[in-house]
Amino acid sequence: MLEFIISKYNFWFYVILMMIGLYAMLAKRNLVKKLIGMNIFQTAIILFYVSIGVKAGKVHVPIIIGGHGTHHAIKAADYLNPLPHVLMLTAIVVSIATTGVALAVLILIYRRYKTLNEDEILAIRQAGRETGA
Amino acid sequence: MKTVILIFVILAGGLLLYGTMDMPAWGDPNSPANTYVSPRYIEEAMEATETPNIVTAVLADYRGYDTMGETTVIFTAAIACALLLRGIGSARKEEDES
Amino acid sequence: MIWQLDFLILIFVIICAVAAINIRDLLSAVIILGAFSFFMCLLWTEMGAIDVAFTEASVATAISTLLFVGAIYKTTRRSKD
Numbered sequence: 001m002l003e004f005i006i007s008k009y010n011f012w013f014y015v016i017l018m019m020i021g022l023y024a025m026l027a028k029r030n031l032v033k034k035l036i037g038m039n040i041f042q043t044a045i046i047l048f049y050v051s052i053g054v055k056a057g058k059v060h061v062p063i064i065i066g067g068h069g070t071h072h073a074i075k076a077a078d079y080l081n082p083l084p085h086v087l088m089l090t091a092i093v094v095s096i097a098t099t100g101v102a103l104a105v106l107i108l109i110y111r112r113y114k115t116l117n118e119d120e121i122l123a124i125r126q127a128g129r130e131t132g133a
Numbered sequence: 134m135k136t137v138i139l140i141f142v143i144l145a146g147g148l149l150l151y152g153t154m155d156m157p158a159w160g161d162p163n164s165p166a167n168t169y170v171s172p173r174y175i176e177e178a179m180e181a182t183e184t185p186n187i188v189t190a191v192l193a194d195y196r197g198y199d200t201m202g203e204t205t206v207i208f209t210a211a212i213a214c215a216l217l218l219r220g221i222g223s224a225r226k227e228e229d230e231s
Numbered sequence: 232m233i234w235q236l237d238f239l240i241l242i243f244v245i246i247c248a249v250a251a252i253n254i255r256d257l258l259s260a261v262i263i264l265g266a267f268s269f270f271m272c273l274l275w276t277e278m279g280a281i282d283v284a285f286t287e288a289s290v291a292t293a294i295s296t297l298l299f300v301g302a303i304y305k306t307t308r309r310s311k312d
Binding site: 006009010013016017020021023024028029030032033035036037039040043046047050051053054056059060061062080084085086088089092093095096099100103106107110115116117 | 274
Binding site for chain 2: 007023027053085089098
């Protein structure tokens with residue numbers, strides 16, 4: 001039982017982190033808080049993917065020892081799995097792009113409604129629709 | 134409303150926790166992800182690309198087109214930001230003057 | 232990899248995440264999000280993903296916090312929840 005917990009507790013922490021992010025995205029009414037929640041959610045998922053490639057024990061980071069000109073046989077068991085790192089590198093950079101566009105839209109929303117609270121924005125829109133109709 | 138959201142979040146988290154029961158142990162060197170595709174990259178990257186850093190070799194050499202597409206995404210995001218925020222500073226200046 | 236260090240950093244990451252979504256001042260929340268990203272960076276270095284770690288340290292921590300602070304400067308730092 002203890003061995004099972006030791007082999008799995010990292011995944012449980014990632015799930016807790018994901019739940020925090022999801023709760024912030026759904027329950028918080030402030031738009032910046034929602035964005036912070038989205039960042040936490042993304043980080044949890046990236047963390048999960050990177051953790052798939054971890055090998056326990058004495059392994060090296062994925063840089064060939066000896067550098068240029070090394071032509072001896074390389075054993076795959078000596079190095080970490082590099083593929084999750086590569087794919088998640090792309091994911092991190094794309095997440096920054098989405099955050100940037102979201103913040104630009106946020107600034108425009110604030111200029112129009114003078115608030116960042118979702119309920120107040122919906123109330124202003126409702127009032128505007130009633131007076132307009 | 135908050136209790137409904139909390140129940141939904143706990144339900145989703147519980148489903149994922151149930152999913153981790155079938156995952157290989159954390160850091161297992163013999164898990165499918167560590168034994169299926171990646172040994173080929175680790176063993177042949179040095180010979181094929183002459184780059185000691187395997188992550189860079191895969192990012193810029195094996196997956197060069199993927200990285201080019203990523204650059205397109207960043208460029209699109211930058212253009213979108215520039216178009217959305219066009220004239221924000223000058224508009225404030227006009228408000229100050231009037 | 233040292234499991235005690237791993238466990239400690241995971242606890243810090245959870246604390247930072249909970250604090251970031253519960254603080255009412257948005258500027259403080261964003262700065263705590265930066266601290267969260269730095270702890271994440273430590274976690275990745277500890278896992279051996281050094282390329283991901285320095286991308287996180289430069290891009291996600293610096294540029295993301297900068298964008299958030301800029302947006303809050305343009306809008307408001309008060310929040311009701």
